[in-house]
Amino acid sequence: MATEVQTKNITNLLASLPEDQRHRVADRWRVHQQREALIQRSSFWKRLWLFLTLIGPGILVMIADNDAGGVITYAQTGAAYGIGFFIPFLILMVPVAYVVQEMTVRLGAVTHRGHAEMIWGRYGPFWGAFSLFDLVVANILTLVTEFIGITIGMKMFGVPAVWSALGGFFIVAGVLLFLRYHTWERVALWVAVGNLIFVPLAIASHPHWGQVVKALGSWHIPAGIAVSGFVYVILANLGTTIAPWMLFFQQSSVVDKGLTEKDIPIGQADTAIGTILMGLVAIALVALTGSWVYGLSGAGNFGIHRIMAALAHSPIGSVGTALFGLGLVEAGLIAAIAITASTSWAVGEALKLPRSINLRPQHALPFYLSGLLGTALAALIVLLPHAPLGFLNLTVQVVASIFMPAAMMFLLLLLNDPEIMGQHVNRPWQNMAAFSIVGLLMVADGLYGFTVVFPHAL
Amino acid sequence: MQNKDYYPDPKETLDVSDDFASFLQAEGGGELAPLSRAPVQGAVKTAFWGLRLYIVAMLILVAIGFTRGMH
Numbered sequence: 001m002a003t004e005v006q007t008k009n010i011t012n013l014l015a016s017l018p019e020d021q022r023h024r025v026a027d028r029w030r031v032h033q034q035r036e037a038l039i040q041r042s043s044f045w046k047r048l049w050l051f052l053t054l055i056g057p058g059i060l061v062m063i064a065d066n067d068a069g070g071v072i073t074y075a076q077t078g079a080a081y082g083i084g085f086f087i088p089f090l091i092l093m094v095p096v097a098y099v100v101q102e103m104t105v106r107l108g109a110v111t112h113r114g115h116a117e118m119i120w121g122r123y124g125p126f127w128g129a130f131s132l133f134d135l136v137v138a139n140i141l142t143l144v145t146e147f148i149g150i151t152i153g154m155k156m157f158g159v160p161a162v163w164s165a166l167g168g169f170f171i172v173a174g175v176l177l178f179l180r181y182h183t184w185e186r187v188a189l190w191v192a193v194g195n196l197i198f199v200p201l202a203i204a205s206h207p208h209w210g211q212v213v214k215a216l217g218s219w220h221i222p223a224g225i226a227v228s229g230f231v232y233v234i235l236a237n238l239g240t241t242i243a244p245w246m247l248f249f250q251q252s253s254v255v256d257k258g259l260t261e262k263d264i265p266i267g268q269a270d271t272a273i274g275t276i277l278m279g280l281v282a283i284a285l286v287a288l289t290g291s292w293v294y295g296l297s298g299a300g301n302f303g304i305h306r307i308m309a310a311l312a313h314s315p316i317g318s319v320g321t322a323l324f325g326l327g328l329v330e331a332g333l334i335a336a337i338a339i340t341a342s343t344s345w346a347v348g349e350a351l352k353l354p355r356s357i358n359l360r361p362q363h364a365l366p367f368y369l370s371g372l373l374g375t376a377l378a379a380l381i382v383l384l385p386h387a388p389l390g391f392l393n394l395t396v397q398v399v400a401s402i403f404m405p406a407a408m409m410f411l412l413l414l415l416n417d418p419e420i421m422g423q424h425v426n427r428p429w430q431n432m433a434a435f436s437i438v439g440l441l442m443v444a445d446g447l448y449g450f451t452v453v454f455p456h457a458l
Numbered sequence: 459m460q461n462k463d464y465y466p467d468p469k470e471t472l473d474v475s476d477d478f479a480s481f482l483q484a485e486g487g488g489e490l491a492p493l494s495r496a497p498v499q500g501a502v503k504t505a506f507w508g509l510r511l512y513i514v515a516m517l518i519l520v521a522i523g524f525t526r527g528m529h
Contacts, residue, residue: 025482032481112490121493127506260485406509413505417496445516 019363020356024258027182031263054263055270056185057253060338061101061246062274063192066281067335068149069142070240071198071328072304074282077233078289079307080300083212084220086237086286091216093241094279096440098272099433100242100408101250103415105267106424108254115251117349119410122417131244131410132350134403136374139245139343143378144392146339149332151382152304156325164329165379172336173372176344181256181357188337194330195281197323202284205316207291231447238444241282242437244407245342252345256356261424288316304328336375344371405445408438 014022034050066074077086104115111118116135120128147165154164175187221230250271259267292314293299293307302310312321341357347370348355354364361368381387412434415426426434498506 025485028485029478029481032485036477113493118493122496123498124495258485403513406513409505409509413496413502419496420493442512 018354019360020256020354020358023180023182023358024256024356028258028260035262051266051269054259054266055273056189057250057257057259058101058105058267058270058272059274059277060185060188060192060253060334061250062097062271062278063195063281064188064249064335064338065097065241065243065246066195066278066331067142067146067240067339068153068328068332069145069335070282071149071285071331072145073233073236073240074285075289075293075304075307076302077237078286078291079293079296079302079310080233081222081225081230081290082294083207083287083290084215084218084222086290087212087215087283088219089234089237090241090279090282090286093237093282094275095433096437097241097278098275099430099437100411101246101271101275102268103411103426103430103434104247104251105254105259105271106264106421107411107414108251109259109261109264109267110422110424111420112255112260114255114345114349114355115248115411116346118251118414118420120350122414122420123410127410128350131407132346134406135244135248135346136343138243138403139339140374140378141392142243142245143336143339143375144381146332146336147379147382148392149328150336153325153327153329153332156308156322162383165382168333168336169376169379171333172340172375175337176340176357176371177361177368179357184341184357185253185257188334191330191334191337194327195334196277197327197330198281198284198288201316201320201323201327202288204320205288205292205311205314207287211291212287231444235444238441239404241278242404244403245339247407247411248346249338249342252342252349256345256358264424288314340371340375342371343374344368347371405438405441408434408441412438 014025017025031050031053034046034053038046038050074090107118108114113121116128116132119131147168150168151161151164154167155161159167175184179187254267288311289307293302293310296302296310299310308321308324311324312318314320316324344367345355347353348364348367351366353367353370355367356364359367412426412431415421415434416431418425496502
């Protein structure tokens with residue numbers, strides 16, 4: 001009799017939960033059962049299954065970070081400066097990205113709130129609105145670069161820009177509107193696998209491995225380069241490695257997935273795996289163009305079309321170049337999926353809307369529309385004739401790296417707040433690493449500013 | 459038309475048992491406690507002013523860079 005009453009209470013409780021929470025509880029119940037099975041009889045496969053169930057946000061954010069703008073930036077960097085400086089630089093960026101993103105895992109798992117909600121709630125509407133405005137503007141600009149990548153890549157296969165932009169938009173809208181969080185995340189992860197195509201392409205191009213290894217120790221900067229342009233490219237690479245949308249995306253994703261304090265170690269492993277994959281792809285791109293495009297006449301000013309034309313004459317040939325084009329489409333698509341979700345989550349958190357990918361479109365239209373309108377706008381901008389797309393691509397990276405110190409400051413304040421983080425507050429080494437990153441960003445931005453005002457001083 | 463694959467009804471798939479009750483309690487679902495404003499004083503206040511100055515300075519520099527047509 002008592003069990004019947006309890007069962008009824010639980011059923012009533014479940015029925016009383018909002019739709020998004022009910023789905024999250026269902027997902028978490030599966031995780032709980034997997035943990036219970038592990039406790040009863042541990043095995044490698046059960047551990048692996050639990051691990052595979054809980055990973056997602058970290059790999060997704062890191063792969064999506066190698067977006068179309070990132071792919072173009074890395075390819076242009078390799079073409080303009082070779083592998084001497086930027087391969088070791090990108091290796092350095094791997095721990096930098098991990099340190100930053102790992103903090104969002106803890107913050108999301110402990111507070112069960114997204115980044116926008118935390119800034120708004122703890123530091124008031126001014127900084128909340130500032131962060132939201134900054135995020136939305138940067139996201140729309142970034143989405144423009146994603147659609148640039150999608151249209152350029154599809155053009156290689158004879159698809160007109162209007163169809164590829166529309167197709168990209170409808171895929172992003174479709175997965176966001178009609179899949180619940182778990183399925184959305186798995187679909188996005190499968191799309192993300194395509195990002196790894198650049199690694200076999202780089203291997204197949206037979207880069208000068210001796211030079212790659214030598215570069216690790218030398219950090220060689222090519223002679224006779226313009227310092228201001230070099231700093232600009234460093235900023236662009238920084239901007240594409242760590243960006244504000246990534247903080248908002250991963251924290252909200254952790255919350256929507258329902259991760260708790262118990263899941264933090266797997267969330268950290270998820271982030272570490274994603275960071276390594278991100279670094280591998282970035283290095284592969286610089287090695288590819290640094291080996292086969294760098295040194296060609298005028299390579300320093302090559303756009304992505306010229307770079308791909310040059311790659312067609314490298315050992316990867318026309319098939320490899322076509323795969324490069326497909327990789328560009330995938331990079332734009334996966335990032336568009338992630339960035340659209342990050343805008344929706346952030347707007348939902350700031351305006352206290354019902355906000356979860358578990359919600360049906362008719363129950364959370366403002367949440368979904370807030371992200372999708374920005375994405376539609378970006379797709380339209382790409383289709384405008386004579387839009388300065390190449391300029392926009394580098395600009396978005398620079399804008400992101402200028403705003404990043406602000407986003408990092410809020411992250412650090414929150415992670416050092418024992419009232420909300422409890423035992424998961426930042427450790428001294430984490431603060432040292434994070435403050436060093438903020439310092440690095442500010443020095444890079446300061447150098448950029450200096451070269452703007454005094455272009456002939458360096 | 460509702461697609462059941464995308465929107466399964468959790469009530470149909472959940473095993474409503476004692477174990478589930480303890481799980482639900484441990485997960486702590488339900489409403490979150492409201493967030494209180496953090497005190498902005500001392501070093502934090504200085505950091506906020508530094509941030510304001512940094513943002514203004516960077517925006518001015520970037521504006522100069524773009525108007526000069528540097529890139």
